[in-house]
Amino acid sequence: MSxxxxxxxxxxxxxxxxAKKKVESLKEKPLVTVGTATCGRASGxxxxxxxxxxxxxxxxxxxxxxxxGCMGHCYAEPLVTIYKPGFPSLCYGSVDEGKAQRxxxxxxxxxxxxxxxxxxxxxPNDFFPTFADYPRGVYEYKIVMELCGLIxxxxxxxxxxxDGYAALVKVLNMDPDDVIEEIKxxxxxxxxxxxxxxxxxxxxxRKAPGSPKYVICNADEGDPGAFMDRALLESNPHQMLEGLxxxxxxxxxxxxxxxVRAEYPLAVTRLQTALDQARSKGLLGDSILGSDFSxxxxxxxxxxxxxxxxxxxxxxxxxxxxxxxxxxPPYPATQGLHGKPTLINNVKTLSYVPHIIRKGAEWFKxxxxxxxxxxxxxxxxxxxxxxxxxxxxxxxxxxxxxxYVGDGIRDEKKFKAVQIGGPSxxxxxxxxxxxxxDFDSLQEAGAMMGSGGLVVLDEDDCMVEIARFFLDFTQxxxxxxxxxxxxxxxxMLEILTxxxxxxxxxxxxxxLWELAEDVKAGSLCGLGKxxxxxxxxxxxxxxxxxxxxxxxxxxxxxxxxxLIMYYIIPEKCSKLCDVCIGSCPTEAIYTRPDMLKAIDQxxxxxxxxxLVACPPQYKAVIKISPPRPVEEGEMKQDE
Amino acid sequence: MAxxxxxxxxxxxxxxxxxxxxxxxxxxxxxxxEEALREAxxxxxxxxxxxxxxxTFYSYFSVKKRGKYIIRVCTSAPCMVAGxxxxxxxxxxxxxIKLGETTADGRFTLEAxxxxxxxxxxxxxxxxGKPIPEVTPERIPxxxxxxx
Numbered sequence: 063m064s065x066x067x068x069x070x071x072x073x074x075x076x077x078x079x080x081a082k083k084k085v086e087s088l089k090e091k092p093l094v095t096v097g098t099a100t101c102g103r104a105s106g107x108x109x110x111x112x113x114x115x116x117x118x119x120x121x122x123x124x125x126x127x128x129x130x131g132c133m134g135h136c137y138a139e140p141l142v143t144i145y146k147p148g149f150p151s152l153c154y155g156s157v158d159e160g161k162a163q164r165x166x167x168x169x170x171x172x173x174x175x176x177x178x179x180x181x182x183x184x185x186p187n188d189f190f191p192t193f194a195d196y197p198r199g200v201y202e203y204k205i206v207m208e209l210c211g212l213i214x215x216x217x218x219x220x221x222x223x224x225d226g227y228a229a230l231v232k233v234l235n236m237d238p239d240d241v242i243e244e245i246k247x248x249x250x251x252x253x254x255x256x257x258x259x260x261x262x263x264x265x266x267x268r269k270a271p272g273s274p275k276y277v278i279c280n281a282d283e284g285d286p287g288a289f290m291d292r293a294l295l296e297s298n299p300h301q302m303l304e305g306l307x308x309x310x311x312x313x314x315x316x317x318x319x320x321x322v323r324a325e326y327p328l329a330v331t332r333l334q335t336a337l338d339q340a341r342s343k344g345l346l347g348d349s350i351l352g353s354d355f356s357x358x359x360x361x362x363x364x365x366x367x368x369x370x371x372x373x374x375x376x377x378x379x380x381x382x383x384x385x386x387x388x389x390x391p392p393y394p395a396t397q398g399l400h401g402k403p404t405l406i407n408n409v410k411t412l413s414y415v416p417h418i419i420r421k422g423a424e425w426f427k428x429x430x431x432x433x434x435x436x437x438x439x440x441x442x443x444x445x446x447x448x449x450x451x452x453x454x455x456x457x458x459x460x461x462x463x464x465x466y467v468g469d470g471i472r473d474e475k476k477f478k479a480v481q482i483g484g485p486s487x488x489x490x491x492x493x494x495x496x497x498x499x500d501f502d503s504l505q506e507a508g509a510m511m512g513s514g515g516l517v518v519l520d521e522d523d524c525m526v527e528i529a530r531f532f533l534d535f536t537q538x539x540x541x542x543x544x545x546x547x548x549x550x551x552x553x554m555l556e557i558l559t560x561x562x563x564x565x566x567x568x569x570x571x572x573x574l575w576e577l578a579e580d581v582k583a584g585s586l587c588g589l590g591k592x593x594x595x596x597x598x599x600x601x602x603x604x605x606x607x608x609x610x611x612x613x614x615x616x617x618x619x620x621x622x623x624x625l626i627m628y629y630i631i632p633e634k635c636s637k638l639c640d641v642c643i644g645s646c647p648t649e650a651i652y653t654r655p656d657m658l659k660a661i662d663q664x665x666x667x668x669x670x671x672x673l674v675a676c677p678p679q680y681k682a683v684i685k686i687s688p689p690r691p692v693e694e695g696e697m698k699q700d701e
Numbered sequence: 702m703a704x705x706x707x708x709x710x711x712x713x714x715x716x717x718x719x720x721x722x723x724x725x726x727x728x729x730x731x732x733x734x735e736e737a738l739r740e741a742x743x744x745x746x747x748x749x750x751x752x753x754x755x756x757t758f759y760s761y762f763s764v765k766k767r768g769k770y771i772i773r774v775c776t777s778a779p780c781m782v783a784g785x786x787x788x789x790x791x792x793x794x795x796x797x798i799k800l801g802e803t804t805a806d807g808r809f810t811l812e813a814x815x816x817x818x819x820x821x822x823x824x825x826x827x828x829x830g831k832p833i834p835e836v837t838p839e840r841i842p843x844x845x846x847x848x849x
């Protein structure tokens with residue numbers, strides 16, 4: 063065996079020397095990188111990438127152009143970074159054609175780095191602040207996102223040059239039990255949502271009798287508001303793959319699967335490329351790096367069923383059946399895919415593994431909180447200014463995450479709540495902002511870490527409606543197996559819908575609560591058990607809004623269509639302007655004899671167009687709840 | 702429209718191959734035709750009802766003929782609070798069809814989808830899988846004009 067061991071290390075050294083040479087040579091001349099993860103592409107990154115290529119060719123410049131993944135600053139896509147010898151490496155956000163042309167003419171052809179639209183430098187220098195110099199930088203701690211946006215996700219050499227697959231080499235020289243011990247020591251908890259200790263899961267699978275064994279990467283990210291798994295797979299697929307290979311070695315599996323959503327086509331392509339390249343380098347397939355360990359991986363595309371994120375449903379799906387969960391035990395670790403011991407870990411969980419192996423369990427435990435060590439990747443969405451991804455140590459407060467990392471609420475609005483953990487999570491109010499985010503504190507508050515999606519809500523969002531959106535999701539995604547989930551969520555949804563339409567009764571709120579408790583207790587899988595959380599937390603923290611709906615027919619956030627009416631304040635309306643009339647799709651707005659505009663409530667479909675159209679200097683259109691006749695002059699003193 | 706048989710044959714002996722076959726068929730035809738469903742049932746040793754059950758369990762698959770371009774509007778919470786409901790109405794009005802229908806010229810099918818993981822730029826639609834973020838009712842004509 064000792065011969066094999068040194069052979070493995072030697073084989074890797076050779077790979078890494080080649081890789082480093084290749085990557086270093088890239089930066090000998092200027093290098094332009096464009097973030098082309100789907101968040102970048104959706105904002106036109108490919109067009110910017112092509113523009114750089116064409117212009118560089120046209121101008122005969124000796125410059126490399128490369129695609130990279132997502133750094134997490136999705137609000138500033140397309141993101142371009144320029145490395146030029148003798149200059150600090152600079153990132154430029156929201157690069158359009160004009161900015162790209164300036165960067166080419168002023169910076170690549172000449173030597174003006176266009177500081178005026180640079181976002182941050184990558185390393186400390188005398189000219190320009192780095193990301194660490196911003197408030198956000200104080201909180202961010204990148205482990206799994208460290209290389210995202212810096213390396214080419216479609217070239218394995220970039221990952222290898224940054225010590226990629228070094229953890230695998232280390233592991234191949236270890237006893238599988240020691241690998242599991244290291245993961246157990248690190249107290250890594252599953253990042254898919256439940257927070258189960260990863261090392262214990264591995265141990266269960268290793269000890270389970272049966273062969274062959276399987277390992278599966280769960281990339282069926284489906285929580286509304288979560289997109290970090292997609293970004294990780296699009297930006298650094300090898301990191302997860304290395305973790306998956308290590309997991310396979312530790313539990314003794316020979317076949318792996320990546321269960322990834324078909325809705326993530328770029329992630330699927332980049333994963334396929336990663337698998338092909340890993341195979342060609344001898345890092346995957348028969349006798350990996352010359353060792354006696356063989357393992358291969360297949361991609362399986364999920365098909366739009368949220369419940370398949372649940373382990374037993376996911377397994378049913380890979381077996382070609384409808385993704386319906388089954389009773390546990392037996393757990394997949396002992397009886398999973400095709401009845402064999404199967405380990406299932408989330409993308410992020412597996413992505414942490416190579417880092418823990420390389421740097422040790424003690425290093426990992428030095429970050430985060432004692433019970434939830436390490437970092438967590440959060441997706442910031444909703445009414446927050448800087449949408450995107452942020453990796454922060456566990457234990458960071460929600461306030462820091464929203465107001466410092468995310469830079470607060472958009473449009474000067476007031477924060478109302480944050481929906482954390484997707485449809486299984488809950489809505490937390492202002493008073494919960496100082497909660498540290500870790501698995502246990504959130505659970506106590508009635509929410510859940512889930513996959514780490516944070517949907518920030520402001521004063522214009524109705525909490526009853528938010529609860530209804532999330533329940534509508536889980537109701538549709540219920541597989542229909544258990545009565546509580548199938549019928550309970552449906553009843554709850556009907557009650558919520560009635561409330562948002564003003565047809566609720568005062569006793570509905572308690573009835574909802576009761577039903578929610580029953581669905582929680584009576585459902586088989588995580589989907590049903592957690593589906594009531596958004597309803598329970600909104601009642602717990604925002605009961606007054608529910609009461610306003612049922613008792614007064616009033617929606618305090620002015621969001622529920624049936625409980626509001628649009629009104630043009632005569633004192634504010636400019637007689638000379640007609641934009642509201644033009645914007646109305648139903649001709650509900652008319653001109654009064656005194657030339658002021660007014661709305662025919664019978665015709666109004668409450669599409670909001672007139673409110674958007676009314677010029678900001680007038681702001682004459684308002685929403686009123688509950689709908690009622692308004693006396694002329696009544697609204698005057700309100701403003 | 703003959704090669705669904707070949708597609709099914711490729712996946713026939715793989716455990717769980719029926720879902721992979723459905724993906725491949727849908728990629729080719731934009732939906733799973735009834736005769737392909739029957740063929741798949743035979744090849745995988747299932748009853749037709751079971752094969753139909755698998756196909757209709759997953760919202761990504763369609764057993765109904767669809768248009769050339771499939772517009773999917775995200776109706777998950779992050780998009781809805783950003784005006785996704787109004788966007789959906791505007792799309793229905795613009796195309797003159799309801800959710801789930803196809804335009805008379807066979808160009809567009811309008812569907813709802815759950816979260817597509819593009820919450821950094823809500824509301825989101827996808828057209829044949831390509832995500833388009835921050836879509837407002839006003840941008841609809843411009844966006845759809847490039848899909849002929």
